[in-house]
Amino acid sequence: MSVALDFYVHRESWLHRLDPRVKLWGVLVGCVAAFLLPSLSVQGVLLLGLHLLLLGNGIPWRVLRGLWRQMAVLIVLIMALQPFFTPSGDPLVAVGPLRLTVGGLSQAGLLATRALVTAFFIGALLFTTDQRSLVQAFVRLGLPYTWGLTFSLTLRFLPAIQQLFMTVREAQAARGWVAEGNLFRRFREYLPVLVAVIIGTLRMSDRLTLALAARGMAAPASGEGDRPPQRTVWRDLHMRRTDWMTWIGITLALLAVSFWRLVFGG
Amino acid sequence: MLVAEHLHFAYPPPGPDFPQTEALRDVTFHLETGEALAVMGASGSGKSTLCHVLAGLTPRYTGGRVSGVARVAGYDVLATVPPTGTVGLLFQDAATQLFNPTVEDEVAWGLEALGTPPPHIGAQVEEALARFGLLDVRTRSPWALSGGQQKRLALAAVWAMRPRVLLLDEPLGGLDPQGRAEVLAALETLSQSSITLLLTTFRPQAAALAPTTLVLADGAATSPTPTAEVLRDEARLVETGILYPPKLWPAMEAHIVPSTTPAIAMQDVHFAYTDGHAALHGVSLEIPQGQFVAIIGPNGAGKSTLLRHFNGLLRPTRGTVYIHGKDVAGRTTGELAREVGFLFQRPEQQLFAATVYEEVAFGVRALRLADAAGRVERALARFALTAFAQTPPSILSYGVQRAVTLAALAALDTPILALDEPAVGLDGREWARLLAWLAERRAAGVTLVIVTHEMELAARADRVVALADGRVVADGAPAEVLG
Numbered sequence: 120m121s122v123a124l125d126f127y128v129h130r131e132s133w134l135h136r137l138d139p140r141v142k143l144w145g146v147l148v149g150c151v152a153a154f155l156l157p158s159l160s161v162q163g164v165l166l167l168g169l170h171l172l173l174l175g176n177g178i179p180w181r182v183l184r185g186l187w188r189q190m191a192v193l194i195v196l197i198m199a200l201q202p203f204f205t206p207s208g209d210p211l212v213a214v215g216p217l218r219l220t221v222g223g224l225s226q227a228g229l230l231a232t233r234a235l236v237t238a239f240f241i242g243a244l245l246f247t248t249d250q251r252s253l254v255q256a257f258v259r260l261g262l263p264y265t266w267g268l269t270f271s272l273t274l275r276f277l278p279a280i281q282q283l284f285m286t287v288r289e290a291q292a293a294r295g296w297v298a299e300g301n302l303f304r305r306f307r308e309y310l311p312v313l314v315a316v317i318i319g320t321l322r323m324s325d326r327l328t329l330a331l332a333a334r335g336m337a338a339p340a341s342g343e344g345d346r347p348p349q350r351t352v353w354r355d356l357h358m359r360r361t362d363w364m365t366w367i368g369i370t371l372a373l374l375a376v377s378f379w380r381l382v383f384g385g
Numbered sequence: 386m387l388v389a390e391h392l393h394f395a396y397p398p399p400g401p402d403f404p405q406t407e408a409l410r411d412v413t414f415h416l417e418t419g420e421a422l423a424v425m426g427a428s429g430s431g432k433s434t435l436c437h438v439l440a441g442l443t444p445r446y447t448g449g450r451v452s453g454v455a456r457v458a459g460y461d462v463l464a465t466v467p468p469t470g471t472v473g474l475l476f477q478d479a480a481t482q483l484f485n486p487t488v489e490d491e492v493a494w495g496l497e498a499l500g501t502p503p504p505h506i507g508a509q510v511e512e513a514l515a516r517f518g519l520l521d522v523r524t525r526s527p528w529a530l531s532g533g534q535q536k537r538l539a540l541a542a543v544w545a546m547r548p549r550v551l552l553l554d555e556p557l558g559g560l561d562p563q564g565r566a567e568v569l570a571a572l573e574t575l576s577q578s579s580i581t582l583l584l585t586t587f588r589p590q591a592a593a594l595a596p597t598t599l600v601l602a603d604g605a606a607t608s609p610t611p612t613a614e615v616l617r618d619e620a621r622l623v624e625t626g627i628l629y630p631p632k633l634w635p636a637m638e639a640h641i642v643p644s645t646t647p648a649i650a651m652q653d654v655h656f657a658y659t660d661g662h663a664a665l666h667g668v669s670l671e672i673p674q675g676q677f678v679a680i681i682g683p684n685g686a687g688k689s690t691l692l693r694h695f696n697g698l699l700r701p702t703r704g705t706v707y708i709h710g711k712d713v714a715g716r717t718t719g720e721l722a723r724e725v726g727f728l729f730q731r732p733e734q735q736l737f738a739a740t741v742y743e744e745v746a747f748g749v750r751a752l753r754l755a756d757a758a759g760r761v762e763r764a765l766a767r768f769a770l771t772a773f774a775q776t777p778p779s780i781l782s783y784g785v786q787r788a789v790t791l792a793a794l795a796a797l798d799t800p801i802l803a804l805d806e807p808a809v810g811l812d813g814r815e816w817a818r819l820l821a822w823l824a825e826r827r828a829a830g831v832t833l834v835i836v837t838h839e840m841e842l843a844a845r846a847d848r849v850v851a852l853a854d855g856r857v858v859a860d861g862a863p864a865e866v867l868g
Contacts, residue, residue: 125486129524250486275484283734289698289718290735293727294748294793297719315737322779323481329442330482335469335498335546348469348500353493353510355503 125274126245130177134247138362139256141369142244148373149240153233155380159225162232169239178246186242194231201227250274255356264350272327280320287315386581387416387439387550392453394438399777405450408434410604412453418549421582422609423592426601427626427812428784432585433477435601436554439583440474441467458549470499473548477555477783478733479539483527488519488538491527495546513545517571531684533564537571544575551575553584557591558783559731559810561684561838565590587627587812589616600625626814633817636824637845643676647710648801648832649695654704656690656855664690665855667704674800677833679843679863682852688805688836689730691852695803695834696725708801723752726799730806732786736778741770744778745793752797764796768818784815795822801832808839840867 134142153165173183207222244253254267291312335347358366394409408431416422426432437443441462444451451463460467476482485491492510501509514520517537522530527538536556543551556572557565569590576582576594584591585601592598593616597609602625615622622628649672656665664687672678680688693699694706697718706713708724729735738744745764749757765771768788773781778789787810794802807819827833835842843849849866851859859866 125526251490271486272484275486286729286731286734287737290729291737291747291751292718293696293698293722293729294797295719295722295751296747297717297751311737318737318779319734325446326476326478326481327484329437329446330476330484332442332446333440333474333476333482334495334542348498350497351500351503351506353497353503353506 125250126242127249128178128182128246129249130247132176132247133361134172134176134243136361137247137365138356138358139244139248139252140260140356140358141362141366142248143256143260144366145369146240146244148369150237151373152376153236153240155376157229159229159232162229162236165236166232166239169236169243173239173243173246176247182246183239183242186238190235190238193234197231197234198227201230251354252356255352259356276320276323276327279323280316283319283323284312284316287319288312386418386420386458387414387422387583388454388456389414389435389439390454392435392438392455393451394434394443395450396434396780397448397450399780402775408604409438412601412604412606414599414606414609416581416583418581419579421576421584421595421597423595423598423612424583424585424601424606425587425592425598425615425622425625425627426585427587427814429782430601430625431604432601433554433782434604436474436552436583436585438462439550440472440552441465442474470546470548472550472552473543473546475536475540475543475551475553475556477558479532479536480528482539482542483535486526487524488527488530489514489523491538492542492545495542499546509545513541516544516574517541518567531564532560533567536560536564536568540568540571540575544580548580550581550583553582555585555587557586557588561806561809562840563684563838569594589622589628592616600627602626623813626812629813629816629820633820633824634841634845637820637827637842641675641677641827641830641847643832643847644674644830646674647671648674648676648708649834650707650710651691651694652705652707654691654694654701654706656687656694656699657702663855665694665701668852668855668857669704670850670857670860672832672834674832675830676848677827677846678835679846679849680834680836680852681838681840681843681849681866682858686852687855688852690855692727692803692805692834692836695801696721696727698727719751722748722797722799724799725801725803726794726797728790728794728802728804728807730809732790733779733783736786736789739777740775741765741778741781741789741792742774744789745770745796748793748797754797760796760798764792767795767822768792783810784812787811788815788818791819791822799831802826802834804833804835806836806838808837808842843867 153162156162170183174180202219202223203217205223205226208220210218210220212219250271254271257270258264258267389412392409392412393407395405395407398405412435414422424432424435434443438451438455439457439462443449445466455462457467457472460471483491485494489510492513493506496506496509514523517540519534519538519541522534527535530538556568560568572591572594582595584595586592592612595612598612598615599609600607600615619628623630649670651668651670654665654668657663668691680691682688690699694701695708697713697716700714708721713721736744738747742761742765746757746761749760754760765774768791770788770792773785778786781789808816811819823833837843844863844867846863848861849863850857851866
């Protein structure tokens with residue numbers, strides 16, 4: 120059976136307890152700062168700080184290493200291509216029209232670290248916030264509950280669809296199906312699998328509709344024509360003193376970065 | 386509290402060429418507050434349809450033609466949606482009704498939908514989890530639970546909403562013996578409470594929880610009768626396909642001398658999944674051609690993992706697997722399908738063709754076997770599927786879907802059959818068909834390797850291999866291993 124697409128690492132830490140709305144604000148400010156601050160060394164300090172923050176709040180190194188692995192292809196692509204698109208300064212190597220320059224390398228490094236800082240800010244949110252709290256945060260910020268539920272169900276069913284694909288492919292292989300030949304032929308061979316997955320996904324969605332209806336989704340409160348009862352929320356979000364202090368700290372950081380950018384112009 | 390009077394229902398036909406057949410025919414019963422009723426019937430007899438109609442889901446979400454009366458707690462469920470919390474339904478496939486990230490969130494979801502004041506939700510979640518023995522898994526993901534735990538969780542989530550009527554559709558369906566025992570224990574506490582209860586089943590142990598039982602056959606119901614009386618009439622239960630005739634066993638017991646040539650050989654096979662979980666630790670086995678081997682062991686012992694090595698769905702991390710003397714390394718699963726017929730668990734997840742005929746013909750065509758049409762026709766007839774040949778497999782009941790997967794296998798006529806839990810969720814009629822086919826294959830000298838929790842079946846094997854923690858812990862004649 121598949122499991123949900125979930126990055127949450129269950130721990131009891133300050134960052135885990137922080138209100139997810141504050142963490143969302145932190146991620147937003149962090150990503151903005153990553154793009155406002157042009158210096159490679161500042162990006163490096165941010166990245167180091169994020170690692171220390173996550174490790175200090177109980178996120179194991181293997182989880183951080185996993186994120187590095189996920190980002191590795193993107194970083195390699197940036198470092199391999201970007202220097203040739205933004206050449207500036209003295210060339211180090213020149214092959215025909217392609218010039219590798221110190222400036223180009225520096226730009227690529229900056230872009231790569233920005234991508235990493237953004238990924239680790241988002242990671243800090245997802246590793247320390249369970250799915251329910253995350254959806255709850257979006258709902259409290261104004262997202263309709265049904266949208267939040269849809270988001271949560273999507274996270275639930277993406278791996279289920281992947282699992283369905285694997286199951287159908289295995290069932291067909293066990294009855295003699297072999298995908299071989301060129302790319303076009305392979306695509307044609309995969310068509311029956313894809314059709315089966317689409318049908319399976321539609322059936323899954325039908326069953327889910329029944330399951331939600333059976334548990335009272337949109338049913339009236341007491342009789343015909345009555346509106347559904349007002350949903351309540353177990354363990355609703357509440358901003359505590361620490362949350363407010365952190366929120367103020369993040370906002371001050373944003374102001375400081377903006378001021379620095381305005382005054383010194385990067 | 387729960388009333389059905391002259392209730393008829395027919396699903397919309399799947400296409401213009403299909404006749405509209407009635408899934409429920411003139412069903413009538415009355416249930417007072419606090420009473421319990423068991424509805425016994427074979428697969429496809431209309432049990433799930435009855436539950437869905439009474440829960441107000443059918444025909445509202447499925448379409449179809451309905452007539453008669455269906456009333457729950459005074460609400461005409463055919464005309465109006467009953468208020469939240471009036472009726473609770475446990476679906477046959479519990480996993481489909483679980484959609485929250487953790488066990489406790491799953492139970493809380495319905496209480497939130499009811500508008501329960503937040504300070505009360507925690508206590509009610511706690512009570513439901515305690516009642517169904519789930520406190521120790523409260524923070525786990527529902528999809529990481531065993532089948533029995535998922536069923537109990539779905540039950541806890543429905544029960545927590547304190548419905549006035551509880552409908553349980555095949556509460557023991559699709560579970561292994563351990564899961565069945567867990568759920569049965571949970572149901573016993575429910576049947577002793579004052580809740581109005583209707584449960585559908587083909588298992589006598591579950592029916593025994595209710596004082597009265599009605600029998601459904603092809604959508605038509607008998608009147609409610611004392612359960613003890615219904616269970617005493619075994620001949621009638623066999624006739625309606627609920628139980629299987631015991632006379633089927635002798636054919637499986639026929640002594641066939643296996644050849645000395647190995648059909649399957651495994652040498653020091655180790656296997657670890659990509660997440661690092663090691664499932665097999667140095668398994669060595671030699672299975673001669675024509676031998677019937679039952680593989681038993683607790684959940685997570687590595688039984689399915691072992692079986693998946695026979696047709697290359699999994700490859701050993703270390704060690705070698707030989708089929709008919711040839712190493713499987715370098716041969717695709719598609720190539721091995723000529724020699725090894727493989728049956729998966731959960732038939733509904735592996736049916737992919739537009740019609741039953743196409744489903745059964747898929748492997749025959751992929752392997753370019755001779756007499757394709759004849760093979761398909763014979764396999765359909767073998768499993769009583771000829772009438773369903775042009776029906777989409779997805780709309781069939783669990784038992785008929787299982788029959789389709791067996792027919793797809795039968796059409797290939799492979800010298801080795803590797804079957805993963807073929808008997809789970811089968812009613813008596815389907816058991817009878819499965820046993821008759823296995824006996825026939827056995828007599829034809831086919832090598833049978835069956836992963837099973839059904840000890841009655843394992844006792845008929847030539848040899849039983851017991852696995853635990855990815856190791857062979859016992860290997861011998863059934864009398865030696867099963868005791």
